[in-house]
Amino acid sequence: MLKHLMSPTKIGNLELRNRIAMAPMGVEIVEADGIIREPTLRYYEERARGGAALLISENTAACYPRGANSAHEIGVSSDLFLPGLTALAEVVHRHDSKIAIQLAHHGKVARLDTQQGRELLMPSQPRPQPRSTEPLSLSREEIQLMAKAAGGKKPVIHEATPLDLEQLAEDFADAALRAKRAGIDAVEIHGAHGYIFSEFHSPAWNFREDEYGGSVGNRSRLLCNVIRACREKVGPDFPLWARIDAVEFDVPDGITLEDAARRAELLEEAGVDAVHVSAYANPLGPGFTKAPIVHYMAGFVDFAAKIKEHVSVPVITAGRIEPDEGNRIIGEGKVDIISMGRKLLADPDLPKKLAEGRQNEIRPCIYCYICVAQPFFDRKVRCAVNPAAANEIEYADLLRSKTTNAKRVLVVGGGPSGLEAASIAAMRGHDVILCEKSASLGGTLRFAALPYEPNENLLNYLETRIGKLPVDIRLQTEVTPKFIKELAPDVVLAAVGPRREKSRIPGADRDHVFDGDTLRDLLTGEGSTEVEAQLSLTARLAVRAGRLTGVTNSPSKLRQASKAYMPMGKRIAVIGGGLVGAELAEFMAERGREVHVFEEGAVLALEMAHPRRWRVLYDLREAGVSLYSETRVLEIKDKTIRFEPTSQDKPAQEIEIDGVVIATGLIANSETVEILREAGPPVVVIGDAGGVGYLDGAIEDGFKAAIALN
Ligand SMILES: Cc1cc2nc3c(=O)[nH]c(=O)nc-3n(C[C@H](O)[C@H](O)[C@H](O)COP(=O)(O)O)c2cc1C
Ligand code: SF4
Known part of the structure; x- marks a missing residue:
């Protein structure tokens, strides 16, 4: 048991049952009107049920549609959104979890403003940024999708007037009060990631000469004003905090840690109950994996620890923090609360499994960035290892219930697709036999685990999970039509992997x-x-x-x-x-x-x-x-x-x-599949056998085939 991570704590008077918060993640499940409906409720409910003490919502648009990153961002700007927000608070509370709404205005990346013909609100007209020397490494299709998501037009910048900024503070205060009226437990103001408040903080974007520009105090003024305006509306006891960038990596004149520490002090004076530490970098290129979606383990912890030295309120931080590491740094007093993003997309039950001592049953995130690639294209999030993520409305109940139509299922192949299919089918109550011709499970994943370590965590998880299920696993077993006839399954799931075409390059048959x-x-x-x-x-x-x-x-x-x-x-x-x-x-x-x-x-x-x-x-x-x-x-x-x-x-x-x-040279393996078909029972092809779809495709295929058994 990770005693520090699992110990209760408080933000202001908000009582939390453990130190795990779900980090805000823009999952874009809502329809293009910003209204929360059942699919969004189910996404959050699963994560509340999974045991996180606090869910920090995806970024929501305080001034929707103004300042929104997408039409699929949750709106909080009028009472039209109140019933959805109220329902959200209710489903989360049903599982003794707490919910904070993250209020945002996306400033220079408010794509919906450009899409709908509005100007983008910024502190100043931007100056030319130094061009990255890295090749962009995007396909034509990706560039087109990003351009479409960005509105397909050249953005027009509006330099915010003092009146605009007063209005902004009022809008945020109204939205915070609306959240409170809805029964939401707390509000986080998104002051990070290059959005409006972060732009005001950053000397690389803020060139103003009025009271909002220049010194760190002036550059922090807007966010502090917003905090004060919210505090006035929601009262002294309602938990309210801000997320800030500790640094802006690789941005000349960007935010520095010293700046951020001073900003945290000013925010505390303005009345925040906590500070949530993140970071930012140029989002187009390798910088994006430095921040905010950090690829290094515990990438922001030292920043958070530094900021904690400057404030007396709790400090929250995110960034690829494994539970053991989270437990350690809380124990050392470096931070108070760990916010986990990708890990809770991959496995919403992570906190519950930790509390129950089932750490080896946690489905690991493999840090493949598929989830966070989707918002670039204005698409709903998806997870490579958890096909139910963002599709809870379709799958969450099914995964908890047994089939009334149990079938005898033969899964041929113990790679990722076969393992997923066999496990989900067994969980649903089917009678499952899995045959693998080699001596070990894992297939291509075993090899993929070699160059990329997170894949090994996934392999271990898939093996552990199937080991606990009533699946008849037969290794070193070649499946032939005769074998199938004898076994007489109702259905065969062919996860036989791809076929490799011999290379035609002259010399490809040489020994080296x-x-x-x-x-x-x-x-x-x-x-x-x-x-x-x-x-x-x-x-x-x-x-x-x-x-x-x-x-x-x-x-x-x-x-x-x-x-x-x-x-x-x-x-x-x-x-x-x-x-x-x-x-x-x-x-x-x-x-x-x-x-x-x-x-x-x-x-x-x-x-x-x-x-x-x-x-x-x-x-x-x-x-x-x-x-x-x-x-x-x-x-x-x-x-x-x-x-x-x-x-x-x-x-x-x-x-x-x-x-x-x-x-x-990997191609679909129709020859092996045809041989299996000779046996008679219906054959469903899954994974790379049907066309190379890599890990995410293989798992999704296996999952869907198992669900489709009924
Ligand atoms: C799909 C996705 C969407 C995100 N959207 C937001 C967001 O709406 N607001 C925000 O402050 N951070 C957002 N983030 C950043 C996370 O809150 C978190 O800081 C980051 O993922 C690092 O934590 P992790 O390693 O636990 O995922 C997003 C991250 C992901 C993966
Ligand atoms: S496994 Fe990949 S898609 Fe899923 S949460 Fe992790 S990084 Fe995102």
């Missing part, structure tokens, strides 16, 4: 060329003698030793061991710069290899959600990996590789290499 399958076999110890024959004697012995000692069964042990020894030469060419190629390149570069990645398409790592893509490509470049997009490999020779650009009229080049990994 591996494809994803042979490399996986080699590294995970499932190697055939054929694969081993490609290796030197020393390499063969090392692989066998790994297998005998069990090292090759465990991704984490293998990850460690491969730092000391990897049966691949010094200079590696990776052909195919998609998700798999990019992850492998990172893995090899971390192991001291000189890596060159060749991709025919214009955008590398296209299958990654773009924020993660930005981070991975940036890290690869920093690690010295050579990335070639729009480049075709012409030939693999003994010691060299020859390639040419596809989009420019430039001559072919040749570079020296010692080993090649081909990370392309």
Whole structure:
């Protein structure tokens, strides 16, 4: 039991049963009128039921539709929104949780203003920002979607007048009072993330010469005025606080920690009951994964601890904080409350599982950034590991209830899709047999766990979950039509994985060329003698030793061991710069290899959600990996590789290499599926067997197929 994290606390007079708050997340479930209805209620209800002491709502528009980021943002600007807000408070209270509404005005990114032809409110006319030297790494489709979400027009900036700012404070105060009338427990003013208050705070955006610009006191004046105006309306006892940026990363003249600490003091004087610490960076590019959606573990904790030295009210912070870490930093007095965002999208029951000592049953977030990629396109959030997230209205009750039409279900394949399908089907009360032809569960996920550690957490979770369910798991079992006939299932879920096409690149059959399958076999110890024959004697012995000692069964042990020894030469060419190629390149570069990645398409790592893509490509470049997009490999020779650009009229080049990994060529596996169909029972194809959909696609497919069994 994590005694500090799970201990009760208070914000003002708001009593909290533990120190876990759900961080605000713009999930955009509401329709384009800003009104809370059943789908939003169910999303929040699941998280209240899951045991978080406090839910901080997604950003809501205090002046809706003005200042909103999307038409799908919750509105709080008139009594039209009151019934929805009241219902929200009720469903959360039903589960002894508390709810704060995050009130926002999005300033320069109030996309709805541009969409609807209004000017954007900002402290000053912006000055040209230094251009990032990083390539944008977005597909044409992504750029079009973002442009559409941003209103499809050039934004017009309106420099806020003192009258505008008085009106803003009044609007926020009205919205805060409305929240209170609705029975909402508290209000958080969104003073971070480059929105209006953050813009006023930042010397990079605020060039005013009046009382709202210049000194930190002046730049904090607007937010302090808003706090005072809200306090006056909601009274002294209603919990009210602000979220602020501790820093603006990589922004010349951006917010500094010293500034933020002083701002926190001023906010306390203005009457806040807590300070919620976040941070900001340029949102287009790798900066976005520094802040606000931080990719480093516990990325903002030191900032929060510094700010805590300056205030006497509780300090909340977010940012990839694992429960053990959260417990530790609360114990050390660095912060008071941990707000968790992505973890509670992935598993709303996380706090309950911690309280019940079931930490190993928590479905882990894999930090893939798929969720937060959606708002860029003005789409509802989705989660790679939890297909029910933001679809609670459809699935939450089903997942808690048993089927009245139990079927005998044969799942063929123990990769992520098969594991998800088998587990959900068993949870729903079906009679499930899962057959896997190899000696271990996990399929492609086991291999994907090697270069990317969070995938191993997911693998462990999927294995633990199925291990606790009444699923008949048969490893090293090849499924044939005869086998199916004998087993006589009502339905077969074919999670047989993709098929790999042989590469047509001349030289692809050389001994120093591996494809994803042979490399996986080699590294995970499932190697055939054929694969081993490609290796030197020393390499063969090392692989066998790994297998005998069990090292090759465990991704984490293998990850460690491969730092000391990897049966691949010094200079590696990776052909195919998609998700798999990019992850492998990172893995090899971390192991001291000189890596060159060749991709025919214009955008590398296209299958990654773009924020993660930005981070991975940036890290690869920093690690010295050579990335070639729009480049075709012409030939693999003994010691060299020859390639040419596809989009420019430039001559072919040749570079020296010692080993090649081909990370392309996965296709749907219709041949295996056809064989399964011969047996007679209906076959439903799931996961990569039906077309490569990566981890999120595989899990979603497995989940939906299991639900569709009824
Ligand atoms: C899908 C998504 C939407 C978010 N929307 C908001 C928001 O509306 N308001 C806000 O202050 N922060 C927002 N954030 C940032 C989170 O509150 C949190 O600070 C961040 O995700 C880091 O915490 P985590 O590592 O626990 O996810 C969002 C994050 C995600 C993943
Ligand atoms: S989509 Fe990915 S990053 Fe977001 S919550 Fe789910 S697993 Fe985590």
